[in-house]
Amino acid sequence: MKRSEINTILRQSEAFLRGFGQILPPFAHWSPRAEIDGIASDGVTKCLPAGGILRLAPGESVTLMPGNRHAFRGEGGDVLIGEVSTVNDDRTDNIFRDPIGRFADIEEDEDPQHLLVSDDETWLS
Structure with a gap:
């Protein structure tokens, strides 16, 4: 997935939340x-x-x-999930019963709009 696609999804999600509220x-x-x-x-x-x-x-x-x-899980239609985390450290914040990858590999075709803690090594060093 390209970083520009992730940034577009974030912009669309933010617009949706402002317009319609959050559905959990x-x-x-x-x-x-x-x-x-x-x-x-x-x-x-x-x-x-x-x-x-x-x-x-x-x-x-x-x-x-x-x-x-x-x-x-969502029921009865499309669902948008949002998370607010005090730390937002994907390396230590979540523990899964079965190991899963957090994100697909990202093709960095533009700078990110928002950083995760796991992005720090790449973007802030």
């Missing part, structure tokens, strides 16, 4: 202890059974704390 998909949270879990959605703690599903309406959000294991 359902959230599934589970506990290895198989007990009831509390999860914060728009500042309100909701209790779910382990493995329960929290469905979010357009504009609603969920706060994930370190150690919250989760999976996202």
